Each structure stands twice: as structure tokens, then as C-alpha cells.
Amino acid sequence: xxxxxxxxxxxxxxxxxxxxxxxxxxxxxxxxxxxxxxxxxxxxxxxxxxxxxxxxxxxxxxxxxxxxxxxxxxxxxxxxxxxxxxxxxxxxxxxxxxxxxxxxxxxxxxxxxxxxxxxxxxxxxxxxxxxxxxxxxxxxxxxxxxxxxxxxxxxxxxxxxxxxxxxxxxxxxxxxxxxxxxxxxxxxxxxxxxxxxxxxxxxxxxxxxxxxxxxxxxxxxxxxxxxxxxxxxxxxxxxxxxxxxxxxxxxxxxxxxxx
Numbered sequence: 291x292x293x294x295x296x297x298x299x300x301x302x303x304x305x306x307x308x309x310x311x312x313x314x315x316x317x318x319x320x321x322x323x324x325x326x327x328x329x330x331x332x333x334x335x336x337x338x339x340x341x342x343x344x345x346x347x348x349x350x351x352x353x354x355x356x357x358x359x360x361x362x363x364x365x366x367x368x369x370x371x372x373x374x375x376x377x378x379x380x381x382x383x384x385x386x387x388x389x390x391x392x393x394x395x396x397x398x399x400x401x402x403x404x405x406x407x408x409x410x411x412x413x414x415x416x417x418x419x420x421x422x423x424x425x426x427x428x429x430x431x432x433x434x435x436x437x438x439x440x441x442x443x444x445x446x447x448x449x450x451x452x453x454x455x456x457x458x459x460x461x462x463x464x465x466x467x468x469x470x471x472x473x474x475x476x477x478x479x480x481x482x483x484x485x486x487x488x489x490x491x492x493x494x495x496x497x498x499x500x501x502x503x504x505x506x507x508x509x510x511x512x513x514x515x516x517x518x519x520x521x522x523x524x525x526x527x528x529x530x531x532x533x534x535x536x537x538x539x540x541x542x543x544x545x546x547x548x549x
Contacts, residue, residue, distance in 0.1 A: 303345045306365075307401065309393045315341040315363045316398055319355040327405040329549065330360040331536055332395070332432070334371065334413030334420035336440075341365040353533035357540060362398055364391065364413075364420075371420045375443035377476040387420065388427045395431065408549050410540055412436040414531045415468060418459075419443060422486060425457050426450035433549045434519075436460065436539035439468050439529055442481040446489040454494030456519040456548045458539045459483060460507065467529035487522055496520040507538065519546055 301307035303317035319328060331354050335344055341363035344350065354361040366372075371387055372379045399406050411432040413421040418440020425435040426447060434456045441459070461470055461483060472480040490496070496512035502521075503509065509523040519542070523535075543549045 301401070303351070303361075306341070307397060309390075309397050312367060312390050312393070313341065313365050314394045314398070315345050315365075316402060317345060317351060317355070317361045317363075318402060319358050319360065325403060327403040328358060328360050329405050329408030329410075330362050330398070331357075331540070332362045332364065332391070332409055332411050334364045334411075334417030335366070336413075336415035336417050338369045339366075339417070347533075350533045350536075353537060357537060359540075360398075360402060360404055362394065364394060364417075370416055371423075373419060373423050373443060374447070375445075375478050376419075377478055380478060384423050384427060388424065391424060391428065391431070408433060410434045410436060410536075410543060410549070412438060412536055412539065413440065414438045415440050415529065418468070422446075422457075422459075425455045425490075429453060429455035434458070434539065434543035436536065438531055438535060439465055441468075441472075441483045441486045444478050445481050446486045448489075450490070450493055454490070454496075454514060454516070454518050456543060456546065457490065458509075458519065458521045458523060458542060459487065460523045460525070460535050460539070462527040462530060463524050464527060465529045483522070487520065490520055494518060494520060504538065506532070506534075517546060517548075519543070519548070 306313035344363040372382045373384045418437035421437035436458045438460045470483045472482045495514045499511040499513045506525045507523040512520040
């Protein structure tokens, strides 16, 4: 009897993609033909989260798919991202995480038809902290950054790698877990969102623009000479996330010509 080996299972939404000792997951939009290049949302999970957990969020997956985008879910090596001033990682410079994201983008674009010029980085809570750090360290890797309910640990860096990126920060006005004004955590503290925005506003030469409002978000907006955005969008509520925030941020970046 002839035994035919089963084909190796390809990585995707239900199976890890492996790069070195790290992993991530990827989902293409529903009905994708396997050839047409699409943009992507690259998402960082919160504390003790996972790429597998993000992929099980049906509303999140459906939202990104309906936008015609790939969804790339990152995975920290342990429970949390190894970022500057983070608990238990006070002396980290974040380079291991940034190099991991570089590798994920290269690997994903090799496996799938990803348009790397149309990618937005986002994340919730600790993933929002990861997103702010990426905006500072890898501004050219993404067309826009949308951190949600997370900022730098302790305080923002004195400066960032140039050029300035486009950032839309989204946060609840009554967040007890990651308050807008920060709070102590072990031997460090969560930073103030206002400090991050002040640093980046000076770094990128951002000036006040007209405020905007949706049914859920009230936004204070800034723009610089190059047309980059730096917006703070507040919603009424606590430490929560809605998939519609990704759709909102993408649309704003797209309208501004960033995507």
C-alpha cells in the first residue's frame, strides 16, 4: 500500500507562522483571490494576550476583512512586550521587539500578497504601548499608527527616529487600568498620554487643526507641514476597545492621503 504524506498545514488565522523563536498569525480578507495585493492592519495584543486570541475575536476579524485588509496579529515572547521602562524590563531599549516586527512584515509579505505601503499599526492597552514605541522607532514601517488605551511606560523618550509619523491615539476618559494621567505599576509607572503627545507634537512640528467628532469619539487634532496627523480621540468609558476604532483611524489616514 502506498502512503501519501499529508501536505504541511500553512500558517494563517488558525495556525502560527514561525520566525525564529517567535510567532504571529495572519488572516486575509474573506474571499480573497490569493493574488491581489491588499493593505494590512498589524495589531499588538494586551498584557497576557495572544495572536490566537485576537484571531478568535470574530467582530475584530470581520471588521478588518470587510475593510478589504489583511489582519496580522503579533505575539509577545512572554506575557508582555519588552519595552523601555516596562515592569521587569526597565533596562530594555525595545530593539528585540522592533526587530521582531521587521521580521514579521518581511515574512508576511513573502507568504501573502501584502501591500506594505498600506499598513497601519495598532494595539490595545499594552499593545497600545507597543504601538507608540513602534511609531517612535519605526516611523517608516507603517503609513499610520493607532494606539488604543496605551502609551509609553514612565515617560516618553526625549526624541524619536525621523521622520514624523501619523498617529491617532484613542482612549477612554474614565480608564482605571491605563488612566490618561498614568499610574504606578510595580517599580515603574504608566506614562501620561499628554506627555507623549506634547513630546511628539514638538518633535514633528505639529500645529492645532480643527477638532472633529463622531458618535463615540471627540478628537483634538494636529497637523504638520508634511500633512502628518497627531490626533487625540477620547470616548466616554473605561478600559475598552471597539473594532470600529480601527475602521475610523484607517478612514482618517486614508482621507489625509497617508494610505
